[in-house]
Amino acid sequence: MDEFQEILQDFLVESFELVEKLDEDLVELENDPEDLELLNGIFRVAHTVKGASSFLNFDVLTHLTHHMEDVLNKARHGELILTPDIMDVILESVDLMKALLETIRDTSADAGIDVSSCVVKLDKITGGNGEVNTPVVEAPVAQAPVVEEVTPVVQEDEPDYDNMSPDDLEAEIEKLLQERQSEDKAKREAKIAAGEKVLSAPPEPIEENSSPKEEPKEEPKPAPTPVVPVSTPSVQSKPKKEDPKAAAPAKRTPAAVEQTIRVDVKRLDHLMNLIGELVLAKNRLIKINDDVEERYEGEEFLEELNQVVSIVSLVTTDLQIAVMKTRMLPIGKVFNKFPRMIRDLSRELDKKIDLELAGEDTELDKSIVEEIGDPLVHIIRNSCDHGVEMPEDRIAKGKPETGTIGLKAYNEGNQIVIQIDDDGKGLDTEMLKNKSLEKGIITEKEADSMSDKEAFTLIFRPGFSTAASVTSVSGRGVGMDVVKTNIEKLNGIIDIDSEIDVGTSMKLKIPLTLAIIQALLVGVQEEHYAIPLASVLETVRISKDEIYTVEGRSVMRLRDEVLSLVHIGDIFEVERILDSNEHAYVVVLGLGTSKLGLIVDTLVGQEEIVIKSLGDYLKGIEGVAGATIRGDGGVTLIVDVVALMQMAKNVKATPLSEVPSSAAVSTEKTKASDYTIMIVDDSKTDRTIMRKALEPMGITLVEASDGQEALNILKAGDHNFDAMLIDIEMPRMDGYTLATEIKKYNKYKNLPLIAVTSRTGKSDRMRGVESGMIEYITKPYSADYLSSVVQRNINFKSEFL
Amino acid sequence: MSDKLKQIINQQSEQQNDDDSQLDNVVQLVGFIIGDEEYAIPILSIQEIIKPFTWTRVPQVPSYVLGVFNLRGAVIPLIDLRTKFGLQTKKQSDETRFIVMRHGDDVAGFVIDRLTMAIRIDKSDIGPAPDTVNGEDTIIEGVGKQEDKIITILKVNRLLERDF
Numbered sequence: 001m002d003e004f005q006e007i008l009q010d011f012l013v014e015s016f017e018l019v020e021k022l023d024e025d026l027v028e029l030e031n032d033p034e035d036l037e038l039l040n041g042i043f044r045v046a047h048t049v050k051g052a053s054s055f056l057n058f059d060v061l062t063h064l065t066h067h068m069e070d071v072l073n074k075a076r077h078g079e080l081i082l083t084p085d086i087m088d089v090i091l092e093s094v095d096l097m098k099a100l101l102e103t104i105r106d107t108s109a110d111a112g113i114d115v116s117s118c119v120v121k122l123d124k125i126t127g128g129n130g131e132v133n134t135p136v137v138e139a140p141v142a143q144a145p146v147v148e149e150v151t152p153v154v155q156e157d158e159p160d161y162d163n164m165s166p167d168d169l170e171a172e173i174e175k176l177l178q179e180r181q182s183e184d185k186a187k188r189e190a191k192i193a194a195g196e197k198v199l200s201a202p203p204e205p206i207e208e209n210s211s212p213k214e215e216p217k218e219e220p221k222p223a224p225t226p227v228v229p230v231s232t233p234s235v236q237s238k239p240k241k242e243d244p245k246a247a248a249p250a251k252r253t254p255a256a257v258e259q260t261i262r263v264d265v266k267r268l269d270h271l272m273n274l275i276g277e278l279v280l281a282k283n284r285l286i287k288i289n290d291d292v293e294e295r296y297e298g299e300e301f302l303e304e305l306n307q308v309v310s311i312v313s314l315v316t317t318d319l320q321i322a323v324m325k326t327r328m329l330p331i332g333k334v335f336n337k338f339p340r341m342i343r344d345l346s347r348e349l350d351k352k353i354d355l356e357l358a359g360e361d362t363e364l365d366k367s368i369v370e371e372i373g374d375p376l377v378h379i380i381r382n383s384c385d386h387g388v389e390m391p392e393d394r395i396a397k398g399k400p401e402t403g404t405i406g407l408k409a410y411n412e413g414n415q416i417v418i419q420i421d422d423d424g425k426g427l428d429t430e431m432l433k434n435k436s437l438e439k440g441i442i443t444e445k446e447a448d449s450m451s452d453k454e455a456f457t458l459i460f461r462p463g464f465s466t467a468a469s470v471t472s473v474s475g476r477g478v479g480m481d482v483v484k485t486n487i488e489k490l491n492g493i494i495d496i497d498s499e500i501d502v503g504t505s506m507k508l509k510i511p512l513t514l515a516i517i518q519a520l521l522v523g524v525q526e527e528h529y530a531i532p533l534a535s536v537l538e539t540v541r542i543s544k545d546e547i548y549t550v551e552g553r554s555v556m557r558l559r560d561e562v563l564s565l566v567h568i569g570d571i572f573e574v575e576r577i578l579d580s581n582e583h584a585y586v587v588v589l590g591l592g593t594s595k596l597g598l599i600v601d602t603l604v605g606q607e608e609i610v611i612k613s614l615g616d617y618l619k620g621i622e623g624v625a626g627a628t629i630r631g632d633g634g635v636t637l638i639v640d641v642v643a644l645m646q647m648a649k650n651v652k653a654t655p656l657s658e659v660p661s662s663a664a665v666s667t668e669k670t671k672a673s674d675y676t677i678m679i680v681d682d683s684k685t686d687r688t689i690m691r692k693a694l695e696p697m698g699i700t701l702v703e704a705s706d707g708q709e710a711l712n713i714l715k716a717g718d719h720n721f722d723a724m725l726i727d728i729e730m731p732r733m734d735g736y737t738l739a740t741e742i743k744k745y746n747k748y749k750n751l752p753l754i755a756v757t758s759r760t761g762k763s764d765r766m767r768g769v770e771s772g773m774i775e776y777i778t779k780p781y782s783a784d785y786l787s788s789v790v791q792r793n794i795n796f797k798s799e800f801l
Numbered sequence: 802m803s804d805k806l807k808q809i810i811n812q813q814s815e816q817q818n819d820d821d822s823q824l825d826n827v828v829q830l831v832g833f834i835i836g837d838e839e840y841a842i843p844i845l846s847i848q849e850i851i852k853p854f855t856w857t858r859v860p861q862v863p864s865y866v867l868g869v870f871n872l873r874g875a876v877i878p879l880i881d882l883r884t885k886f887g888l889q890t891k892k893q894s895d896e897t898r899f900i901v902m903r904h905g906d907d908v909a910g911f912v913i914d915r916l917t918m919a920i921r922i923d924k925s926d927i928g929p930a931p932d933t934v935n936g937e938d939t940i941i942e943g944v945g946k947q948e949d950k951i952i953t954i955l956k957v958n959r960l961l962e963r964d965f
Contacts, residue, residue, distance in 0.1 A: 277874055527858065572860040614859070614869060617878045617909055617963050621861050627869055627876045635857040635869050635876055718892070 004056075011052050012105050013262070018045045019101065020333070022094055023340040026087065030343070033075075033082040043072040049097065058110040061100045067122040068093050074126055089121045091340070265366065268327050275316075275323050276610035279516060280629050282316040283607060285309055287631035320516065329369045331409045331418070332360030337373075338380060338407060345384045352391050352401055353384055358408035364416055368490055368510060372418070375483040379420050379506060380405065382480065387424030387504055397501060399423065415492075415534070418508040427498040429455040436464060453593045456496040460484040488642050491517070491532060493591060517611060519628075519638065521604035522587060524568045525576060528636045530609055530628055531598075535641040537590040539603060543583050547599075556586065556597060563588065565597040566648040568639075571623055576746075589641055596645050607631075611638060623647050672698035675794055676719045679703050680710040680738065681727040681756070686779075690725055690756065693783035694790060707733025711741055714748070721751060722794040726773070728757040728764070739771035752793040756781070826924050830945070832917035832952055833900065836888045839917060839952050841945060846957040848901040848908065850916065853893050863965050870910060872901065879910045880960075907961040920945070920952070927954065 022045050029038045050065035071090065074080040082090075096118055100110050289309045293302060335357050346353040364372070388394075388403035395401055406421040432455050433447045441461045442450075458464060462481040487494055492510035511517065511534060519530040520539070540558065547554050547565060554565040565586065569576065586597040609628040614621065625640035677699055681687045687703050694701060702719055704710035707730055714721065724742075728735035735755060742748045754775040755768045768776050775789055790796070830841035831850075856870040856879045865884035869876050879899065884890060896915035901908060922945045930941040940959045945952040 280874070574860075612876045614876060615878060616907060617961065618859060618862065618866070618869065621859060623861070624859065627857070629871050629874060629876070633871055634855060635871050637857065637859065637869075716892070 008056065008104075008108065011056060012101065015049050015052070015101050018048060019094065019098055020336055021045075023091075024336050026091060026094065027339040027343050029082065030084065030087045036076060039072065039076040043069065043076055046072055053110075058100070058104060060110045060113065060115055061097070061104070064093060064096055064100065064115045064119060067119045067126075068097070070126045071122050080125065086125055089118070089125060093118050093122060263326075268323075268366075271323055272327065275320050276516065278316050279320060279608060279610055280631070282313050284631040284633070285312060324365065324512070324516075325363070327366050328363035329366050330360060331362050331364050331369065331372075331416075332357075334369055334373045334376060335360050335407060335409075338376075341377065341380065342384065342405065345381065349384060350390070351384065351388055351403060353388055353403045353405060356404060356406045356408075358406070359410050362409035362411060362416060364409075364510070365512060368416075371486060371490055372508075372510070375486045375508070376407075376418070376420070378480065378483045380407070383420060383422040383424065383504070387422040387426075389425050412509070415509045415511055418510070419505060420508075421503060421505045423503040426500040426502055426504055427456055427459070427496070428500055432456070432458045436461065439464065451593070453496070456498055457494075457593060459496075460494070491534065516608060519607055519609045520587065521607055521636065522568065522585070522598075522600040523602035523604050524572070524600050525574050527572075527574055528604060528630075528634075529568065529572070529600075530607070530636050530638045531587060531589070532625075532638070532641060533606065535589050535591055537588045537595070540586045540588065540597075541583055542586055554599075558586075558588065558597070561595075563595060563597040564648070565599055566651055567599040570651045571644060571647055572637075589645070591641055591645060594645060596648055598644070609636075609638070672796075673700050675699040675722050675796065677701055677790065677794070678710060678713065678719075678721050678724045680705075680707065680724060680730070680735070682706055682730045683727070686727065686756075689783075690786065693786045697787060697791070697796065699794075699796075706730045707735065707738035707741075710738055714742065723752040723754060723790060725754050725756050725790070728755060728759050728768070735773075736767055736771045739768075739773050743772040754789060754793065756786075827921050828924060828927065830920040830922060830952070830954065831900075832920050833898075833913040834915050834917060835882045835886060835913055839950065841920060841952045841954050842900075842902065842957050842960075843954075844919060846902050846904055848903045851899045851901065851910075853897050853899055853912070866965075867912065870899075872910070875908070877901065877908055877910050879912065881912045883912070883914070902957050902961060904958045904961050907958075909961050911960065920947070922947070922952075 022042060025038055025042050029035060029042065032038070046065050046069040050062055050069055053061040053065065068090065071080065071086070075082055080086070093115075096113065096115050099113055100115075103113060104110050286309060289305060292305065296302060338357070339355055342353050342355040345351075383405050388405070389397070389399075391401045394403065404421075404423050406419070408421075409416060409418045411417075429450075429452050433442070433450065436442045436458050437444065437447055441458065441464060459480050460483070464480070484494060487508055487510070490510050492508055495507040495509065496504065497507075498504040518533040520533050520536050521528055521530050523529075542556060546556050548556065554567075555562050556565055557563075563586075568574070584599050584601065585603050586599055587603075589596045589598055607630075609630075611626045612628060613619070613626055614624065623640050623643045625638045625643075627635050627637050630636050675697075677694065679687050679690050679701060680703075681690070682705050684705075687705075691701055691703070700719070702713060702721075704713055707726075709732075710724070710726070711733065713719070726735040726738060730738075733741075735757070739753050739755075742751065742753065752775070753773045754777060755773045756777045756779065757764070758779040760778050765776050775793065777786060777789060829844040831844050831847055832839055832841040834840075851872075854870065856868040858868040859866065859878075865881050867879045867881050870879050871877075881890070891914070893912070894914075898913055898916055899910040900913055901910045926946045927943040928946065929943055930939050931944065940956055942954040942956045945954050
């Protein structure tokens, strides 16, 4: 059973691959019915599928393909001219074949699809135009003889058709294989004989075996022809399956013969995940390297470390690209189905349309290739239905009777662009606006202020349809808005350009991969967010008074434009605990034609981030596209720019400049121990000296051994500090940095910071003042002096003494 | 050969079933304190118990969802059970732990005040949730009776269910 399943899997994979190419080939064939090579290729597909399916006992499929083969065989013998009507039947049969294959994939059986009408049609074609040996609808009983019958036919044909090169090739290969095989056999026997004579002495003591077992052992030893005996039998084993497949593409595009290996997608996904982890680790390494560099400036080992870090970083990036490439598929896989679609559509709509494909080799991530198909179908259907005019209209306009739809793909930076052009009637902005007004999609005012570009995007609004009447192809008012959502799901954007009576051009810009993106990291208060760099147009530093308010909205002037602004803190409900700066940064986000300025407190930098899902529990949070893990192990949320732009419309702006400062917690001091002071010094001795000096006052003392610890204690909020004594030279975080950090918080604005240090330089004092220290005590000091400075700064009531 | 093999395999699985049925009467739980109450969850639904560390706030969620944290490369939601149970928030102490629970593919971390112990409890000692707790919708699996106290056993799948 398992073996059968395995064979079945192989059969399905192979068949689907073959059928995928079939559509394109058939349409091409219709244009050029004389192309024997194409015809042979198509015939071979039918033949291969028939052979394999009869072996697997899929009677219905065998029945169908057998008759297809008959028709195609006639055609390639020149006994049948392929008219569009015949093509219709053949295409119908190909569709049936696909349906059957899908049924087999789902149910492992080919029951439930009626092929008889199509078979009758196929029969008629063979019967009506060629010899009269019409086989009356063969019951599936005749399976076994059919295979036998056909194989000799192919071989018999050879002498008559010398130009039929692929067949010659097949026969030639067959012959050569046989010759070689016998040669090899002879050689091998000779070798064995020789080997036994020469080498019998050493192997014998180990084990004395029968000859079949020794055979493989000894083969590799004589070096001259090691490859031949291995490779020949493998090719030989299934010539029927491999040869037609390998030979057909080899003929047309010699470059396409590449050595490939099939890999389970799951394995690639796993590999991609691992690479993601590696990228995170790399980011972390870079961060650590920066820290180390800062701390051990000028040390010799730094250079070595730097080298290693940059090599690791380089290799990781290369590795990531390499793995990404393994997941890449040519977009031709999607494009393949369009020639057929255009053909069907043009017949259905009575229009004449040509499809020009370009850039089929452009590669995209597998997951994107899978998602991009449906949107493209919609767009192309739309172009056929609404874009390209009827032939008589085209002639009246002086255009060629046949319309052209161009479909091309190319790389542009980190993105793939898929461009769909048609030379149809173009989009009429006035008509679009009127339509939207009628349907209540936009208001009169919006319509007036709309640019042409904005008007084009109206076709993506839900409920919009430009077709005057609903046709079976389009016009149901669904579709284009779905296209937009689908493309945006892929982090892509759509760009439309159109000119009346010249045509419309749509560009889909899609990122190369979904898993790893470049992001701009921004900070707001104490939080960080990542914004996909693809949506960032620019960043600007502004001062607060450059922000104006119009109708309750913040706006700013950016060159000659007015840009509406929104504070990231208002969108993500960030609590404002830090004192806001005089300056802010505006990240200008662009999505298609709309723009938005996002106010942030700081710009952290650009980083490569790995997108992780927030999981089921937290999915669907508006404005958050996912999360990533940063170099320091923390989690940073990724901004969903599309959603953010929507949210920005409903967010009320809070004034940037003045945040209501939390009322200072000034609890009445009733005893000396109500006063709390933090001592920050890395030296235990110094801390003890300070403690000894202040203890007589009876106040509460808390100690910290460096700036980071002090900051953590402060943030924890377990104590209400009245003052802090801070040493300057400390590991992890020095006194200046600590003071600067503390002063960022509104509620510590008035907390007295007293420097206690042995640094006596004037510049040191200046730095102290700059960072917000109000007193500067130099070591050594007397206990009384320290105590009096502290008392003065905390308004210590003398009665407690 | 397969007949013999099958026999042996069958015998083995029967033995195992016997073992299982003996064990089936006893439930292993892990107990923890939130506020003044002791709660417990089945030990098998616990992926790990870790000491608290930093997390990232997530906007637009109820206050009991503290945010997300990084558990060896996976981004996992963190839920404060005190807030969820309507208790005052409390500062995290040395005894605070994150219990990472798993049910199927759902994983989340839960903040608890402190752990008590692993408990083996006989199935017969577990009573149904009190009637006052409304019907099917309850988060309580049952009430375990110990010698000197009772323990509320929680439904892990309900804890991991998104209810906003």
